[in-house]
Amino acid sequence: MHSFTLSKALQKSRSVIKIGFAFSITISAWACAQTQVRTPILQATETITVDAISDEKAWQLAQWRQVDQLLLGENLEAEDFTGRYKLLWDTAALYMLLEITDDVLIDTHPDPLIKYWDDDCVEIFVDEDGSGGNHQFTFNAFAYHVGLDRNVSDMGPTLKSTDSTVQTYNEHIQSQWTRSPQTQVITWELKISLFDDTFLPGADAKPTKLSRNKEIGFMLAYCDADKAVNGESTREHFIGSYPIEGINGNKDLGYIDASVFEPMILK
Template identity: 40%
Template structure:
């Protein structure tokens, strides 16, 4: 009986450690911008050129792919109302097949934005401890909610994209919501400020006209064999530090 109780305690402690973010990883310092860009998929604003490109190059799901099949990178900035993102995606085939945007949405080409407002890490599959937003080609934004169903989160992310040849530019405004958010609440997005730490990652779901998604390519390294952790556990996110 004594050893059974000890075992239960040990398992509980291990379980708690698995869902708490132990340290900041993949730290990115994010620059403040005075003027918001026009979200039109045309990155003509001068400030975009002053920001560093970060790669989207970690293969989380799928087999090897050629550079001509996919390569991606992004820039990021912030204002009080949210995070501004510019993505450059080179993809030889952009594919959308789902007729119902709330079913099998993950199998289409899409941008995935992972956000944890307080950088706390932990499980978030059916709660707002963190979010995994799927931004579809038609602009719909989908994630799972507390009722274990898929919902639109179109007011959380505003996006636009334009494609020329094999290159697509995406511009996004990502509003950052706290863990008190529910689909039935009136919780407002956080007002961002210098010094904030936000859990964050990006990914691109790539499908070259197959029945199922072929690759999920992310922005942060995830150790171990199962790298598709972000949609369940925010421990796998990187960390943004907002600066002026």
């Protein structure tokens, strides 16, 4: 009788321990999610002029971050492409300084609504509130393609339809770039206005006013096109700034899921 009672007590004790252990793991996972490390973006200490000269002292305070994650393509050599970037912010926008080395620049699609990803272009992924999630056919986040002609292309719904269509968003990003006459170094400078998920083209939307401790999602990538076949270029490499864990080997997920963006915070 006593042995049976003791055995049941031990089983009950073990069950409580298991439940407590599982609860502890759940709490720990929740705590990790709440304390996610976010990359800081420094506030600009002066007005940034978008001229690809980057002579403002504020740029000297920002750290270079590498663009070195191969998301598509094979056998990427340093002679073909290298990249690094910096970010700053003020109440109006994010500012990006991008320095790349690219041995070949190609733009064979003059229409910014047609195969813009198959030309050399800068791709900027922005999630205004850092919430993550699917954005392929919505404005939950943006995947801007900034072409060599400085047109800005992406997909999304319109005022007239919830169907996603390719459009230009030139009012969202102001850019300028220069190429060194002595080397293959290209310098981009960009002003990126942030819009929340209520944005609709033509709806007189206003960009978000930025402030300290605002959390966002951000990722940068470069579409590298080196060859043109029958007068038309195709993307050879796609290089990102943040590691992505692929699904069945596919790492090209930024245009679909904002959860793969780098978590950042304005400081």
